[in-house]
Amino acid sequence: MDIITVEHLKKEFEYYRKADGLKGSMKNLFRRETLTKEAVKDISFRVKKGEILALLGPNGAGKTTTLKVLSGILFPTAGRVEIDGFIPWERKNAFKRRFSIVMGQKNQLWWDLPASDSFYLNKCIFDVDDGEYRKTVEELAELLDVKDLMNVQVRRLSLGERMKMEILASLIHRPRILFLDEPTIGLDILSQQKIRDFLRYYNEQTKTTIILTSHYMRDIEELCSRAVIINQGQLVYDGQLADLGHLMGDSKLLTLMGTRNLKKEQLAPYGRVRELAGARAVLEVPRPALKETASAILSTLPVQDFTVTDIPLEESIALMFQKEVTTV
Amino acid sequence: MEKERNQKEKKLDGYWAETKRCLRLLKVFAKVSLMSQLEYRANFAAGVAVETGWMLIKLLYVAVVYRVGADIGVLTPDHILLFVGIYTLMTGFYMLYYGNFTSISRMVREGELDLYLVKPVSLQFLITMRRLDAALLLPDFVAGVIMIALGWARAGLPVTVVSVTGFLFFTVCGALLTYSLFLLPHLLCFWIVATRGVAEMTSAVWDFNNMPQLIYGKWMQRIGTFLLPVFVITNFPGLFLMGELSPLLMAWGVAAPILFFGITRIVWKRAVRNYSSASS
Amino acid sequence: MNPYRCVFQMGIEKSLEYRANFFLSLASAVFPIIIQTFLWNYLYGNADAGAVTGYSYQQIIVYTLLASMVSKLVGAGFETQINEDIKLGGLNKYLVKPVGYCRYQFFSFLGEKLPQLAILLLVAAGLVAFSVAFLGLELSAVRILAFLAALVLALVLNFFIFYCVALLSFWLTDVNLMFGTISVVLVVVSGGIFPMDIFGEKLAAFIGLLPFSYTTQFPVNIINGKLSWMQVGSGVLCQVFWIVLFGALGFGMWKKGLKRFAAVGG
Numbered sequence: 001m002d003i004i005t006v007e008h009l010k011k012e013f014e015y016y017r018k019a020d021g022l023k024g025s026m027k028n029l030f031r032r033e034t035l036t037k038e039a040v041k042d043i044s045f046r047v048k049k050g051e052i053l054a055l056l057g058p059n060g061a062g063k064t065t066t067l068k069v070l071s072g073i074l075f076p077t078a079g080r081v082e083i084d085g086f087i088p089w090e091r092k093n094a095f096k097r098r099f100s101i102v103m104g105q106k107n108q109l110w111w112d113l114p115a116s117d118s119f120y121l122n123k124c125i126f127d128v129d130d131g132e133y134r135k136t137v138e139e140l141a142e143l144l145d146v147k148d149l150m151n152v153q154v155r156r157l158s159l160g161e162r163m164k165m166e167i168l169a170s171l172i173h174r175p176r177i178l179f180l181d182e183p184t185i186g187l188d189i190l191s192q193q194k195i196r197d198f199l200r201y202y203n204e205q206t207k208t209t210i211i212l213t214s215h216y217m218r219d220i221e222e223l224c225s226r227a228v229i230i231n232q233g234q235l236v237y238d239g240q241l242a243d244l245g246h247l248m249g250d251s252k253l254l255t256l257m258g259t260r261n262l263k264k265e266q267l268a269p270y271g272r273v274r275e276l277a278g279a280r281a282v283l284e285v286p287r288p289a290l291k292e293t294a295s296a297i298l299s300t301l302p303v304q305d306f307t308v309t310d311i312p313l314e315e316s317i318a319l320m321f322q323k324e325v326t327t328v
Numbered sequence: 329m330e331k332e333r334n335q336k337e338k339k340l341d342g343y344w345a346e347t348k349r350c351l352r353l354l355k356v357f358a359k360v361s362l363m364s365q366l367e368y369r370a371n372f373a374a375g376v377a378v379e380t381g382w383m384l385i386k387l388l389y390v391a392v393v394y395r396v397g398a399d400i401g402v403l404t405p406d407h408i409l410l411f412v413g414i415y416t417l418m419t420g421f422y423m424l425y426y427g428n429f430t431s432i433s434r435m436v437r438e439g440e441l442d443l444y445l446v447k448p449v450s451l452q453f454l455i456t457m458r459r460l461d462a463a464l465l466l467p468d469f470v471a472g473v474i475m476i477a478l479g480w481a482r483a484g485l486p487v488t489v490v491s492v493t494g495f496l497f498f499t500v501c502g503a504l505l506t507y508s509l510f511l512l513p514h515l516l517c518f519w520i521v522a523t524r525g526v527a528e529m530t531s532a533v534w535d536f537n538n539m540p541q542l543i544y545g546k547w548m549q550r551i552g553t554f555l556l557p558v559f560v561i562t563n564f565p566g567l568f569l570m571g572e573l574s575p576l577l578m579a580w581g582v583a584a585p586i587l588f589f590g591i592t593r594i595v596w597k598r599a600v601r602n603y604s605s606a607s608s
Numbered sequence: 609m610n611p612y613r614c615v616f617q618m619g620i621e622k623s624l625e626y627r628a629n630f631f632l633s634l635a636s637a638v639f640p641i642i643i644q645t646f647l648w649n650y651l652y653g654n655a656d657a658g659a660v661t662g663y664s665y666q667q668i669i670v671y672t673l674l675a676s677m678v679s680k681l682v683g684a685g686f687e688t689q690i691n692e693d694i695k696l697g698g699l700n701k702y703l704v705k706p707v708g709y710c711r712y713q714f715f716s717f718l719g720e721k722l723p724q725l726a727i728l729l730l731v732a733a734g735l736v737a738f739s740v741a742f743l744g745l746e747l748s749a750v751r752i753l754a755f756l757a758a759l760v761l762a763l764v765l766n767f768f769i770f771y772c773v774a775l776l777s778f779w780l781t782d783v784n785l786m787f788g789t790i791s792v793v794l795v796v797v798s799g800g801i802f803p804m805d806i807f808g809e810k811l812a813a814f815i816g817l818l819p820f821s822y823t824t825q826f827p828v829n830i831i832n833g834k835l836s837w838m839q840v841g842s843g844v845l846c847q848v849f850w851i852v853l854f855g856a857l858g859f860g861m862w863k864k865g866l867k868r869f870a871a872v873g874g
Contacts, residue, residue, distance in 0.1 A: 013606055073442045075604045089604065093448035101446055108443045112364040124356050125447050125454075127349070153367070374785030381792035385801055389647070392802055396657040525636070532636035536643055543650040 003177065003209050004047035004070070009079035011040040011065055039065040040076075041233035050207035052199075054220040054241070057230035063213040064103075066230065067179050070211070071101045084176060097126060100170035104182035107166060109154045115165040116150045119172055126173035133172065140168045144198055160191025167195070171202075180212045184219055196222050217310045252290055254283040256297065257305040270297055284311070350453050361460040375463030379423065383471055386416055389538050390475075402570060403542055406483035410569070411540040413475025414499070415562045418537070420468025421503045422510065428456045429510065430527050433517035436603060445600075452596045456511060485569050494568045501585050502561040508588035509557065510534065511596075518599035537562040553577070557584045637680050637728075640801070644672045661806035663834065666743045670832035671803055673735040679800030679824050681728050682763045684770035684791070686717050691777040691784040699869060710862060714767060721763075736831065751830060754840055758827040761847040766823045768854035769794070775858065778865030799825025819850040 014034050040062040047053050055063050068074045070081060072088035072095065081088055086095035109118040116137075123133045141147045144164045154162060163183060170178070180199075184192040200223055203210055214220055220227060221241065229237035254271070256262065258279040267273050270293050271285040285293050290308065297303055365372050390412050393405045432455060435441045444454045485491070513530045533556070541549050541559040552559035557580075564581045567573040573581070651657045652665045661668065690713065693699045702709045736752075739745040773790060776783045797804060798820040805812035805825070815821050826843045829835045835843065 068442065071442075071446050073445045073604065074607065075601070077605075091445070096446055096448035099446075101442075103442070106440060106443055110360060110364055112367040113360065117360055117363065121356060121360060124353055125449050127448075370782050370785055374782075374789070377786065378788040378792070381789040384793065384796055388796060388801055391807065392647070393651070395807060396651045396655050396660050529636040532639035535639060539643060539647055544646050548646075 001049050002046045003049040003084050004211075005080070005082045006046070006066075006070070007044045007080040009040055009043045009066065009069060009081060010038070010077045011062075011069060011074065012036050012038050012077045038233050040069070040230075043079075043230065043233075043235045045228050045235065045238055047209060047211065049209055050203070051226065052203055052210040052212065052224045054224040054227040055211055055213045055230065056220065056227055057213075061230045062233040063230055064181055067101065067181050067211065067213065071099065071179055072096075073101075097173055098175055099177040099179065100173070100175040101179040102166050102170045102181065102183055104163070104180075104185040107154075107162065109162070109165055109169060111155050112153060114151045115146075115154055115157070115169065118154070118165075118169055122169055122172045128173050132174075136172060136174065137168070140171055143201065144168055145194065158191075160187045160194070163187060163191070163195065164198075167198070174206075175208065177209045178211075180210065180214075182213055182215065184214060184216055192216065192219070199223055217316070250287045251284050251311060252287050253309045253311055254285050254290070254294065254297075255307045255309065256281045256283065256301075256303050259302045259304050262301065262303075266301055346450065350450065350457075353449065353453070354457055357457055358460050358462075361458075362462055364459075365461070365463060372463045375461060376467055379420075379464045380467045382419075383416060383467060386412055386419075386538055402572065403540065404483060406479050407566070407570065408479075408540060409475055410479025410483060410485075411562065411566045412538065413472050413477075413479055414502075414565055415472075415537045416468050416475060417472030417499070418502055418506060418562050419534075420465045420472060422506050422534070423464035423468060424460050424462070425457055425507070426464070427461050428458055429514040432456075432514050436517055439607070441603065445604075451600060452593070456507075480569070491569055495565045498565040498568050498573075498581055501581050502564060504585040505557065505588060506561050508585065508592040509561075511592050512588075515592075515595050515599045518602050533558055540566065554580070557588070560584050637676055640676050641672055644802070645669060648672060661803075663803065663806065666739075666745060667832045667834050668803075669743055670736075670739045670745055671828050671834075673739065674732060674828045674831060675800055675803070675824060677728050677732045677735070678759065678762070678828055679795055679798065681721075681725060681732075681759065682766040682823050683795075684717065684766060685720075686713055687770050687774035687787050687791075688784055689713075690771075690774035691787070694775075694777040694865075694869065695781060695784075710771065710858065713771065717767060739832075746833065747831075751833070754844075755827055755831040758830055758840075758844060758847065761844065761851065762823045762827050765819065765847055765851050765854065768851060768858050769819065769823070771858045772854055772861060775861040775865055778861070778868050794820055795824075797821070798823045799828070803829070819846075819854070822847045822850060 014036055043062075043066060045053075055066065057063050065074065069076050070083065070088055072091045075089045083095070084098050086092060086098070088095065109115055110121070119133075119137055122128075128136070141150060144167070146161060146164050146168065149157060149161055149165075154165065157165065167180075167183065183199075184195055187195070196219060199210065199212075202208060203223075210223075212219065212223060225241055226239065227237065227241050228235060253274070256267075258281070261278050262276065262281050264273055264276055267276070267281055267283060271283040273281065274284055275282040283293075294306065294308075297306070365375075390405075390409055393408050397405060435444075435455065441455070444451055447454060480487070510530055513526050516526055536544075536552065536558055541552060541563045544552070549559065560581055564573060564577070568578070648657075648665070648668050652668070657668075658664055663671065693702070699709070702712060736745070736747070740747055770791075773783075773787070795801065797815065797818065799805075799815075803825055804815045804821060815825075822843065826835075826847070830840055830843075
């Protein structure tokens with residue numbers, strides 16, 4: 001059963017341009033030039049109840065705008081959206097009680113107070129009854145491992161702890177649908193993992209439908225089976241994540257630190273050399289061969305240290321487009 | 329017919345329930361705001377100090393009046409003290425939530441409004457009553473009450489059930505009117521970017537009440553009473569006490585807060601619609 | 609381009625960028641004038657106010673018309689910026705540049721002032737013309753020149769006063785919380801609302817010993833003809849004296865403060 005339906009969504013907005021310098025300021029004093037930008041051009045997709053969907057795309061692709069339209073914050077210029085029987089931008093209170101949105105770069109917690117006070121405020125705003133509220137907070141605090149932090153002022157919490165609190169605050173009213181815009185942005189690896197584990201568990205237990213945008217491929221690989229990719233306001237892919245990995249090229253980046261300067265011809269047999277500067281080199285290596293390549297390099301080349309990272313999402317997507325263009 | 333009436337009643341019940349919920353929330357906001365302010369005692373003290381500084385200016389007007397000691401018919405320096413007292417008290421009430429008005433422009437610019445748009449409570453209520461600043465209320469409240477009591481006693485105005493009740497009633501009406509009337513200019517920030525000037529302008533208009541309306545010209549009194557009813561806010565309680573408020577004006581004193589609240593609601597809804605259509 | 613000229617132009621741009629603010633804040637300056645004019649009309653109409661205040665009706669009205677303009681003209685507003693520079697270490701970016709911080713602030717202050725200055729002076733000229741035409745104010749070219757000279761000195765004096773207040777941030781980290789109160793109190797004692805010498809001789813004498821009345825009350829009382837030429841002359845000398853004193857104070861505070869800034873590690 002589809003809980004979210006989006007059809008031909010389009011969103012435009014206007015902005016001003018200021019010419020440089022004193023002259024520009026003077027001109028602006030009297031007349032401003034208005035420009036229109038299409039943030040979202042024509043997007044359609046559906047989400048089933050209990051599904052976790054990844055919304056991917058480079059910066060400025062329209063991910064956040066799409067999420068804002070789905071939450072009723074913005075009116076679309078055209079198109080149809082239906083969520084759990086509601087049209088978001090009618091902003092019915094009944095609708096607002098069914099979903100929650102967490103934006104990684106905005107916080108709704110009161111900065112100078114312990115998070116528990118903000119939870120209480122949300123309890124009052126969402127009219128949650130006392131018993132249910134206590135139960136929810138206790139349970140979620142346990143799961144998120146923040147029980148001991150409930151009485152610490154938010155400004156004293158680490159970024160990761162704060163994000164856990166944000167997520168907790170957004171779940172006080174037990175929404176059926178959860179929108180997460182970059183929930184792990186800027187967090188350390190451990191916090192990212194904790195939040196991922198929580199979201200997966202929570203989704204399994206409660207069958208809450210989740211739409212997630214993220215920069216980190218790990219977030220998406222671990223949580224989602226399906227991805228929707230947006231580029232320049234247009235939908236370019238909707239399908240299984242497994243197929244996507246294949247499309248994007250299944251490679252990893254191997255960063256090497258040599259004991260002395262490395263040479264290109266030494267490295268070339270192991271993979272594509274992306275960067276080479278003195279003793280530091282970055283190699284692109286196919287994932288299946290990663291282990292053998294790494295050990296081969298360590299045993300034959302003067303390398304003292306290495307790290308493995310993903311190809312940045314933006315780059316993989318850009319890569320994918322290039323491939324598509326070339327194959328079509 | 330029957331069905332229609334039922335629906336109407338249901339709608340009214342809905343409004344009542346919503347109002348009750350807002351009042352409950354207001355209590356929570358007051359508590360949370362105070363707790364968060366007390367986290368920074370220096371800021372709290374600074375708030376008191378700034379407001380006391382502004383009060384100095386109000387007192388300066390009173391000092392001038394007493395120094396010169398002019399006295400015509402109905403208005404003695406003691407009456408003026410009473411009016412300045414009401415003005416000071418009203419300023420305190422206004423300052424309690426004023427910070428929310430000025431932060432609307434920031435919330436629009438930085439998109440913080442988004443977080444409140446998804447909450448199932450009146451957005452206008454959430455945005456305008458979120459933070460309550462007791463530090464600013466405190467000095468104005470204390471000084472205002474003292475000035476009112478002093479002016480009332482020295483001017484020899486009656487202390488009866490009717491006079492006290494009427495005075496309090498029009499004070500409450502004035503406080504309600506303040507909210508609507510002075511929220512309106514701040515809503516401009518949904519359309520234009522810079523609003524520091526708007527804030528300055530509105531507080532300048534507010535300062536007209538630093539003196540009782542009786543010292544202004546006839547035409548100005550009319551504008552300030554009916555067109556842009558700032559005088560209604562602080563003058564009506566005092567005028568009522570002096571027996572200078574005609575029945576017509578009394579009716580206006582009750583109607584104006586309701587009328588302007590209605591206007592505020594309409595403009596607010598348009599403003600938010602504009603926000604949702606024009607931003608990304 | 610000369611760096612200070614560049615800063616000066618950036619200040620102008622900044623204040624034009626917020627066009628609505630600019631005009632509205634100008635308009636807002638008119639309201640207190642209206643309120644006070646009505647107050648004086650009322651007081652002079654119903655009592656022998658002139659005997660108490662020492663100002664003739666004409667003088668007090670001209671004072672009212674011009675005091676808030678002058679107060680706005682000389683008004684500072686950069687103290688929060690300096691406080692942030694010191695507190696958050698933004699000062700470093702000036703220290704590595706070949707510009708003097710005090711001069712930088714001064715020209716940026718002037719630049720931000722200039723569009724206002726032009727219009728405020730225009731308004732002030734209009735008000736003076738009005739006073740001459742309708743209030744029977746007698747004015748000579750020398751008096752206007754004396755007023756303009758006193759105004760320039762007032763602007764410089766006020767800059768240095770607020771510069772010193774702002775530099776307190778080297779020692780008192782939370783002083784920015786007091787800036788609002790300080791500037792309100794200073795506007796009052798400068799005579800920006802009412803002339804302070806109407807409240808009796810003792811207060812007037814006391815205020816005369818402080819530097820603040822030389823930023824607002826003094827220039828205004830030149831143009832409304834309250835001061836004799838003797839008083840104008842001695843007043844200008846006082847202005848110069850206070851400028852030198854606060855200039856030196858600012859210089860000393862900057863030197864000492866900077867040492868402290870470097871020691872604390874900014």
